[in-house]
Amino acid sequence: MTISEPKTTDAEHRNRALPADHPDVAFGRVGVLLVNLGTPDGTDYTSMRRYLREFLTDKRVIEWPGALWYPILFGIVLNTRPGRVGKAYQSIWNTERDESYLRTYTRSQSDHLGKALREYPNVVVDWAMRYGQPSIPERIAALQTAGCERIVLFPLYPQYAASTTATVNDKAFEALAAMRWQPALRTVPPYHDDPAYIAAIAQSIETHLAALDWEPEILLASFHGIPQSYFRKGDPYHCHCMKTSRLVRERLGWDETRLMTTFQSRFGPEEWLQPYTDKTVEKLAQDGVKRIAIINPGFVSDCLETLEEIAGEAGEIFHENGGEHFTHVPCLNDGEAGMDVIETVVRRELQGWI
Numbered sequence: 001m002t003i004s005e006p007k008t009t010d011a012e013h014r015n016r017a018l019p020a021d022h023p024d025v026a027f028g029r030v031g032v033l034l035v036n037l038g039t040p041d042g043t044d045y046t047s048m049r050r051y052l053r054e055f056l057t058d059k060r061v062i063e064w065p066g067a068l069w070y071p072i073l074f075g076i077v078l079n080t081r082p083g084r085v086g087k088a089y090q091s092i093w094n095t096e097r098d099e100s101y102l103r104t105y106t107r108s109q110s111d112h113l114g115k116a117l118r119e120y121p122n123v124v125v126d127w128a129m130r131y132g133q134p135s136i137p138e139r140i141a142a143l144q145t146a147g148c149e150r151i152v153l154f155p156l157y158p159q160y161a162a163s164t165t166a167t168v169n170d171k172a173f174e175a176l177a178a179m180r181w182q183p184a185l186r187t188v189p190p191y192h193d194d195p196a197y198i199a200a201i202a203q204s205i206e207t208h209l210a211a212l213d214w215e216p217e218i219l220l221a222s223f224h225g226i227p228q229s230y231f232r233k234g235d236p237y238h239c240h241c242m243k244t245s246r247l248v249r250e251r252l253g254w255d256e257t258r259l260m261t262t263f264q265s266r267f268g269p270e271e272w273l274q275p276y277t278d279k280t281v282e283k284l285a286q287d288g289v290k291r292i293a294i295i296n297p298g299f300v301s302d303c304l305e306t307l308e309e310i311a312g313e314a315g316e317i318f319h320e321n322g323g324e325h326f327t328h329v330p331c332l333n334d335g336e337a338g339m340d341v342i343e344t345v346v347r348r349e350l351q352g353w354i
Contacts (some may be wrong), residue, residue: 002194003043007106011206014214024206026145026146026148027147027149028122028149028231029122029123029124029143029147029148029149029246030120030122030123030148030149030150030151030353030354031123031124031125031144031146031148031150031183032117032123032126032149032151032152032153032154032350033123033126033127033128033136033139033143033151033152033153033154033172034106034109034110034111034113034126034127034154034156034342035043035111035128035129035130035136035153035154035156035168035172036104036106036127036129036130036156036300036301036327037128037129037130037164037303038051038054038055038102038129038131038132038305039051039099039100039102039103039129039131039132040052040100040128040132040140040340041132042090042098043087043090043093043160044086044090045083045086045281047068047086048080048081048082048083048085048086048089050077050240051132052078052082052085053073053078054079054131054132055131056078056226056275057073058074058131058163058167058204060162060163060166060167060170061167061349063227063229063230065086083331085209085304088304088308089304089308091308091312091347092304092308092312094142099300100164100303100304100306101302101303101304101307102301102302103129105203105301105302105333105334106127106149106301107127108333108334109127109156109300109301109334109338109339109342110125110126110127111125111332111343112334112339113125113339113343113346115252116339116343117343117346120354121133123350123354124138124143124146124147124148124324126142126143127139128140128313130167130168130171131318136168136171136172136175137171137174137175137178140172140175140176140183141175141211143145143183143225144179144183145182147249148153148181148183148248149183149184150184150185150186150353151171151172151184151185151186152185152186152188152346152349152350152353153169153185153187153188154188154342154345154346154349155187155188156242156300156342157160157190157298157300158190158191158194158197158244158298158300159190159192159223159237159240159241159244159298160189160192160236160237161226161230161236161237162235162237163226163230163312165190166340167193169187172185172195173185185333186349187277188345188346188349188354190236190240191341192240192241192243192244193240193243193244193247193347194341194344194345195243196340196341196345197240197341198225198244198247198248198250198251199337200332200338200341201248201295201297201309201332202245202248202251202252203337204295204329204332204337205219205248205252205293205295205329206252208293208327208329208330209275212327214291215291216292216293216325216327217258217262217289217290217291217292218242218254218257218258218259218260218284218289218291218292218293219258219292219293219294220242220256220259220260220262220277220280220281220292220293220294220295220310220330221241221245221248221257221260221261221262221295221296221297222262222263222264222267222277222294222295222296222300222310222314223241223261223262223263223264223273223296223297223298224263224298224305225263225264225265225266225269225272225276226238226263226272226273227268227270227272227273228270228271228273229270231273232275235285237273238273239322240300241261241263241297242261244297244298245259245297247348248297260275260280261329262274262275262276262280262322263275263276263277263307264277264305264309264310264314265303265305273274276328277294277310277314277315278313280315280319281294281314281317281318281321281323282318282321284318284320284323285317285319285320285321285322286322287325288322289296289323289326290302290322290323290325291323291324292318292323292324292325292326292327293326293328293329294310294314294326294328294329295328296310296327296331299331300331300332300333300338300342301331301332301334302330302331302333306328306330306331311328314326314328315328326347
């Protein structure tokens with residue numbers, strides 16, 4: 001018969017004599033790390049180039065062979081695109097805090113979540129960006145230093161895609177691979193069909209439209225696109241987007257002619273998921289539709305793709321082609337409904353750890 005040694009308490013561990021050179025180690029906490037796509041540090045050329053280089057060298061984002069892609073990237077894209085993208089960021093920059101709204105909202109979401117979980121004093125909530133600062137490795141290290149032996153990693157993407165959710169997970173695993181003492185890690189799965197998320201999106205639509213003095217004929221649910229080749233390789237993103245749209249439509253009691261699904265932000269010569277948002281907006285206006293609204297259910301926070309590309313450019317396309325009334329439904333951001341979704345998902349994923 002094997003007799004195990006008696007278990008010791010944390011206090012006993014602390015009170016045992018340790019070697020003089022033994023580092024102080026904090027322990028006993030659980031971390032939650034919210035992660036969004038990323039943001040440049042500024043709108044200047046250097047900041048934009050640094051951000052775009054990190055983003056566009058990610059093999060999850062651009063799956064072309066390096067021998068084909070890198071001459072284009074370093075010879076053309078990184079010499080011409082930083083200036084154009086920088087101007088776009090300037091048009092929607094949060095001048096009050098001198099940062100992008102994505103950073104503003106992600107920080108605020110972290111702060112709100114920390115307050116919502118204050119009943120658990122051993123839970124530490126933090127935030128990071130996949131590209132730019134603060135980085136995922138930096139914040140994982142900070143959580144471990146704070147005593148987090150377990151971490152819930154939350155990629156803030158309702159619909160899974162290899163170029164979003166997977167690359168966040170990759171970066172976190174890469175950070176752990178360099179650590180001697182790794183915290184246990186849980187990754188949050190997609191929540192594209194979570195009842196709390198669907199209810200929040202539907203509510204945001206109803207609240208926004210109720211404040212208008214006109215009624216849209218059509219609402220477009222515009223999701224960020226991915227290349228068709230990624231979809232054909234088995235990426236579930238398209239299916240997740242379509243299911244989100246269907247569930248929101250059913251929640252609102254609408255039919256398919258009133259809520260349409262489109263895809264935006266295509267880049268490069270490849271064919272991307274269709275129908276394209278900009279082409280759909282143009283055609284609707286040309287076909288005589290006078291009033292439309294657009295929402296971005298796949299974006300947790302308003303950012304360049306929602307504020308500049310949709311609220312700005314898509315609205316201009318609609319009006320230039322004969323449309324009369326256009327509105328953009330804001331993202332959930334750090335509002336009550338949006339925070340309820342984040343808190344619901346996090347509390348579920350913390351089960352067994354708190």
